[in-house]
Amino acid sequence: MKPFLDGLSQCLGPAGLVTDPAEMAPHLTDWRRMFSGPALAVLRPGSTDQVSAAVRLCAQHGVAIVPQGGNTGLAGGATPMGTGPQVVLSLARMTAIGTPDPIGMVVEVQAGAILQRVKEVAAGCGRQLPISLAAEGSATIGGVISTNAGGLNVLRYGMARDFALGLEVVLPDGTVANGLKPLRKDNAGFDWKHLFIGSEGAFGIVTAAVLRLTPATRHRSVALLSVQDLPAAIRLLGLFQDRIGETLSAFELISAEAMRLVETRCGLACPVADGAWFLLVEVASSLDGLAGAMEATLEAAFGAGLVQDGTLAASEQQAQSLWALREHVTEAESRCGKSLKHDVSLPLRRMEAFLDSVRARLAELAPAARLNIFGHLGDGNLHVNVILGETPPAGASGITAMVHDLIAEAGGSISAEHGLGQYRLDEWCRLTPRTGRDLAIGIKRAIDPNCLMNPGKAIPVFSPPK
Ligand SMILES: Cc1cc2nc3c(=O)[nH]c(=O)nc-3n(C[C@H](O)[C@H](O)[C@H](O)COP(=O)(O)OP(=O)(O)OC[C@H]3O[C@@H](n4cnc5c(N)ncnc54)[C@H](O)[C@@H]3O)c2cc1C
Structure with a gap:
């Protein structure tokens, strides 16, 4: 492997190649420490051209590539598996964020840009990127797109797929496919970017993206409600959709048992009397006057007998305290x-x-x-x-x-x-009808015939056909 590593060193320079075991270690284990695996090196290219050159070299030497963003994925997709020689390709040095176009409502970013940073830049020009994850301080745009991440505001805005207007990707042979168009409408034939969204690096490496932004919601109203059963929770969702549906940004469910854990394990106090379930409801808008609409909707909900108890945040600080109850459920569970x-x-x-x-x-x-x-x-x-x-x-x-x-x-x-990563792939294979599996495998074989892109992740292909 020396000629391979020498070639990498030449095309990536000293900042772009890591072979020191201590420096490589964090890249070889996933966030939850459920998976780990060996790699020949961690590549840290600084540009799309360098990604392309490194991928070409890997293809020549038959070395598989595991793309990695912030390594916050929860399915082991960014962790090498030890099935043949592999490198981790980290996008950590490709973090540039372009100047947003506030009227066209788009921004172009490199794949290693951190989600939170992109949100801050969008907010700086009065727009928002409403993808909200607890991991947003580390997750990258490339990872978010490759996992088609969701988060807290999917109800209103959709998943990452709904924000990716255009992509630049490096294909398994090193070819660069540039589709960085800021277009909301483009039906000129097959839209190939969708192959790369949510496919967990199995088809190529996302190196840049044009993202859709939305108007900033400057006003929000947050309520915590308790209900006696799940049908009441679902009817309540319907009532909100009927009355103020276009402002409904989050409708989160917390079981009474989960709320107890948050109280006992994290020391937070729930201000609402028990029901079987709690609902954290957020409405948001760029227009003022939302609180009145929220109050009227809550009155209707109480009037219809759907809600047992509830509280409406009277300030941003109270809204944050209500959200903290939802945000601590995972922490309480881990204790x-x-x-x-x-x-x-x-x-x-x-x-x-x-x-x-x-x-x-x-x-x-x-x-x-x-x-x-x-x-x-x-x-x-x-x-x-x-x-x-x-x-x-x-x-x-x-x-x-x-x-x-x-x-x-x-x-x-x-x-x-x-996603599936390596964590849920067996279960997906067990439960997915053959036609669906064969379709995924056929596309993988067509785009990545030598099976060099993240083998064994998302699609059950581990090696080239014999
Ligand atoms: C505390 C916490 C909360 C989370 N909450 C949510 C949530 O609410 N909703 C949600 O959907 N997810 C959530 N996640 C999961 C995770 O944050 C997302 O999947 C995120 O999109 C991963 O981004 P990343 O940059 O860390 O990707 P990584 O973990 O580095 O990679 C994830 C997958 O994408 C591939 N990949 C990464 N970058 C690229 C690239 N440039 N090109 C091609 N493939 C690439 C990797 O190979 C891997 O298969 C959470 C994770 C944590 C730790």
């Missing part, structure tokens, strides 16, 4: 020992029956395990997490398959937001 995480989505009308079945099956399978359920109700996205404690109880090994089987029966998805 209870080990847990199994399931990031699923399903049609709202199937949700109650699905959760009843999960509860019943869990009681049979692992009665000592506890459910911790929360999620983005407005998107049909639930985190069905199962707390195992310090020592996993008997039956724990069957829990994930049980949850996923029930999701498949309900017509849902076993990965609403986080």
Whole structure:
């Protein structure tokens, strides 16, 4: 491998090639420390031309490439697997952010730009990039696009796919495909950028993007409500959509058990009397006068008997305190020992029956395990997490398959937001009909015949055909 590493050193320069094991180590393990794997080197190109040259060299030497952004992915997609020689290609040096066009409402950025920084730049010219994740201080635009990330405002604005107007990508042979157009309308044939959105680096490396921005919402109103059951929560969502739907930015669900954990494990106080479920509702607008519309909607909700108790934030500080309850659910769970995480989505009308079945099956399978359920109700996205404690109880090994089987029966998805990576690929293969699998494999083989782009992630292809 010496000629390979020498070639890399020549085309990337000293800042672009890392072979020191201590410096490489953080790139070889994922954020949750569930996966790790070896790599020959970590490449840190500083430009699209350097990415292209490095990819060509990898192709010549048959070395596979694992693209990496902020390494905050939750499916092990950015971690090498040790299936043949691999390098990690980090976009960490490609962080340029162009000047936003506030009237065209677009901004062009390099793939390594940090999401939070891009949001700050957009805010600086009165626009917003409404992709909101707890990891936004580290996640990169390339990673966000490659995982088609969601977050807290999908209900209103959609997923990352809805913001990527144009992409520049480096293909597995090193060719640069430049589609950096700031166009909202472009039906001139097949729109290839969609192949690269959400495919977790399996087809190529995203090096830059043109992102759509939205008008800034300067006013928001936040309420925390409790309801007696899930049908009431879903009817409440309908009521908000009927009355102030275009301002509805978040409709988050927290189970009573999850709220108890936040109170006991994180020391936060919930100001609302218990129901079976809590809802954190946010409406936002660029127009003032939102608070009145929110109050009228809440009055209607109480009048219809949908809400048991509730509070409306009277200040930005109170709004932040209500959000803190939702934001601490994961932290509270992590203080209870080990847990199994399931990031699923399903049609709202199937949700109650699905959760009843999960509860019943869990009681049979692992009665000592506890459910911790929360999620983005407005998107049909639930985190069905199962707390195992310090020592996993008997039956724990069957829990994930049980949850996923029930999701498949309900017509849902076993990965609403986080992708498949190496974490959920086996389960996807088990539950996905053959036609869907063959289609994905066929496209992978056509674009990456030598299987050099992130093998074994997102698509079940680990090597070239024999
Ligand atoms: C605390 C926390 C909260 C989170 N909340 C959410 C959430 O609410 N919603 C959500 O959707 N996700 C969430 N995530 C997951 C994660 O933040 C997102 O998936 C994010 O988009 C990953 O960005 P990244 O730059 O860290 O990508 P990485 O983790 O580095 O990579 C993720 C995948 O994309 C590929 N990739 C990265 N960059 C490129 C590129 N330039 N070209 C091609 N492929 C590339 C990698 O190979 C890998 O397969 C959360 C993660 C954490 C740790």
